[in-house]
Amino acid sequence: DAKTTQPNSMESNEEEPVHLPCNHSTISGTDYIHWYRQLPSQGPEYVIHGLTSNVNNRMASLAIAEDRKSSTLILHRATLRDAAVYYCILNSGYALNFGKGTSLLVTP
């Protein structure tokens, strides 16, 4: 399975934008780029996914590099409720192979 690399942790101030990077240099043509997040003591929650083009939804934006070897999850205005572990996952089938993710700390 193609792997992803994310920073272990990041910190942001409340109401500021957050850019969470992910490297996936061995991505294959059939891999979708998914982002999930997991708040403390909860199950993972879907955030966004894309294949080649940038994507926007009510939660976040996903910027995908032209060569697809990296992507960035953008939270436009971080809130305290956005503090979570964010997982970048390549998915071409059933299994979500979670890596270690990025632990996002949001400070008031």
Add this chain to the structure above:
Amino acid sequence: DAMVIQNPRYQVTQFGKPVTLSCSQTLNHNVMYWYQQKSSQAPKLLFHYYDKDFNNEADTPDNFQSRRPNTSFCFLDIRSPGLGDAAMYLCATSREGEGYNEQFFGPGTRLTVL
């Protein structure tokens, strides 16, 4: 609201005593998954069902089994729990299995083995 429900939220069992965790969904999704998440680790897929077809991950221990009697329900059976099986067990669903399908997770069942 359509959702994935897991019961119980907390389960305590004794070493070697069989335990069953349950999951139900109101999303009418074809695929149901069981993940194991140990403390401070990422979730790890144990197996999944596509309709009634069972698919086991290669490294899932034989101690773990699953049943899906109908579309809505899926059970995780741990035949002889060991101390190393203490973890959060997460159930998830997706409409189909292709890579673009998002997975919907339940809140998890935290299993303690004494």
